[in-house]
Amino acid sequence: MIRYLAPHLRIESVLDLGIEQIRALGLQALVLDVDCTLKRYCTSICTPEITAWVKELLDADLRVCLVSNGREPRISRFAEGLGVPYVARAFKPLPLGIQTAMRRLGVQQRETAMVGDQLFADIMAGRLAGVYTILVRPIQPEEEPWFTRLKRRPEAVLLRWMKTASPTPLRDLQPHGQNPACAP
Ligand SMILES: [Mg+2]
Structure with a gap:
């Protein structure tokens, strides 16, 4: 069970993911x-x-x-602004949304990473979809609705516990599947 909640990599922000790091992981696509x-x-x-x-x-x-x-109109507007495709109402932690995204992008599991802020939604969905998973620190989580905030405490406990399995520094990253810190 815990394997499905453990991110392969933890970073502060998506902005820490430069082209070099993404390529070092052997990734072609970010979900x-x-x-x-x-x-x-x-x-x-x-x-x-x-x-x-x-x-x-x-x-x-x-x-x-x-x-x-999130719902279609809100997510579609945001995606249009960035000029990228999207899957709304993905029902994470189910992996279906990520699988749809991979089909749309024409990529395989081993070259894809799911990047998100929630263990019980993003990381679990990514693990179930068989892709690389990257956890970011949430941006202003105090603004989230109550049902999301409820999950933050057990997440924090798990993360403290998982910290013992030291996260891999970005400079030591190896292509997906070859990183010793990353259980497949
Ligand atoms: Mg989120």
Whole structure:
């Protein structure tokens, strides 16, 4: 069970993921959560930094798709602003949204990473889909609805416990499947 909640990699922000690190992991595609990963929950606006980061990935021929449990109109507007495809109402932790995203992007499991802020949604969905998983620190989680905030305490306990299995520094990353710290 715990294997399905353990991210392969933990970072502060998606902005820490440069082209070099993504390539070092052997990844071709990032499947991105939206709320508290790319933006604050209470805004529909994308910061210039995130917009520039996504553009940089696309310019480097990396593929990007948003996968969110949020509703269609809100997520589609956000995705349009970034110029990337999306899957709304994904029902994470079910893996279906990520599988749909991979089909849409034309990529395989081993070259895909799910990046998100929640163990019980993003990381579990990514693990179930068989892709690499990257946990980011949530952006202003205090703005989230109560049902999401309920999950933060057990998440924090698990994360403290998992800290003992030291996260891999970005510079030591190896292609997906070859990283000793990453149980397949
Ligand atoms: Mg989120």
